[in-house]
Amino acid sequence: MRILLIGAAGTLGSALHTTLSARGHEVLTVGRTRGDLRHDITDPAQIAALYEAAGPLDAVASAAGDVPYKPVAEMTPQDWTAAFRGKVLSQLELVRQGLDRLAPGGSFTLITGITARRPVATATAAAMASGAVEAFVQAAAPEIAPRRINAVSPTVFTESLDAYGDFFPGFTPVPLAEVAQTYVRSIEGSETGRVFELGQ
Amino acid sequence: MRILLIGAAGTLGSALHTTLSARGHEVLTVGRTRGDLRHDITDPAQIAALYEAAGPLDAVASAAGDVPYKPVAEMTPQDWTAAFRGKVLSQLELVRQGLDRLAPGGSFTLITGITARRPVATATAAAMASGAVEAFVQAAAPEIAPRRINAVSPTVFTESLDAYGDFFPGFTPVPLAEVAQTYVRSIEGSETGRVFELGQ
Secondary structure (H helix, E strand, C coil), rough: CEEECCCCCHHHHHHHHHHHHHHHCCEEEEEECCCCCCCCCHHHHHHHHHHHHHHHHEEEEECCCCCCCCHHHHHHHHHHHHHHHHHHHHHHHHHHCCCCEEEEEEEEEEEECCCCCCCCCEEHHHHHHHHHHHHHHHHHHHHHCCCEEEEEEEEEEEEHEEEEEEHCCCCEEHHHHHHHHHHHHHCCCCCEEEEEEECC | CCEEEECCCCCHHHHHHHHHHHCCCCCEEEEECCCCCECCCCCCHHHHHHHHHHCEEEEEEEECCCCCCCCCCCCCCCCCHHHHHHHHHHHHHHHHHCCCCCEEEEEEEEEECCCCCCCCCCEHHHHHHHHHHHHHHHHHHHHCCCCEEEEEECEEEHHHHHHHHHHHHCCEECCCCHHHHHHHHHHHHHCEEEEEECCC
16 A cells, blocks of 8 residues: 555654555655655644645654643643644644545554543643544544554553653553554454543 | 633623522623723733732633634634634643742633534534643643642533534533532632533
């Protein structure tokens, strides 16, 4: 398949690139400053340019989503809005603008996270953004058929424990390989409207 | 209790006003054009003015949230953003700015809806917004204690079937009295971090 991979240079994106390429897929990498195509998907106009440059696709896999981490009391309207633009609007516009770019049966796989369902310190903006995307996925699935849409919602990555483990005391981490395998399931399988929860 | 009721002039807000007043609470009604206090909560600056005018509070009950309804393909970045401002940013800022206004043990009760968990025609923006608020509620609860926060997430109201029933084929509606009772439970009880789902 011909797969557009957003956020390909990140921790998750790199793992997805490796796994999807190893399965014989043609992976077009997208990033702000690195990748086959250089676009900032927080700007809807750049998503249009991205799809124009990418050509026909069988799947879109998103591994990108920036949100601010702060206590609620320190958040500002600008912080909430940055989380919305960075992880929600970006991924919703990837779907909307990608509807006519995707082959029948093609899929969108979006990234969310465990913050949508479990409290994590300073992660209320992340929770808001992931909850928004997960609800969108189940709502959009019947409407955009025969195209498919799913979300992958992992807990902290095993490989990121050194950096972020303190925010997830007692949580069982998930290896990147298992997260990548879940993207494969979403992309090559037939499921739609699913939120694949990895960890609780 | 002294309760700030946002969206008091609407279908749900009117029912809440009746129920909460009948239980002996002092209800301060808020609306864009009607109510004891006139403020547009989609503007964070007006939320600040609202709390300044309201004085000390025991509870904040929100029954306000406007979102556009359209097929995904017809949505625009402006539509997604309007849904975010109309139902998400407004309610998150009610919480953040209200933290210092609320008595200990006081509560925020926010409004979401069944679109967060079940597909409803043209309701992907509503789903996004409700999912965002529901995830925020579970995330924020431990952080803002001893203040409490819950969401009420109803299906279509029995009293709104004439207007909206066609969007909910086969769904069992919920009477406004039951929704109002759930707000009472959130406000007078001790639960926090809960999404009270009414209908499925």
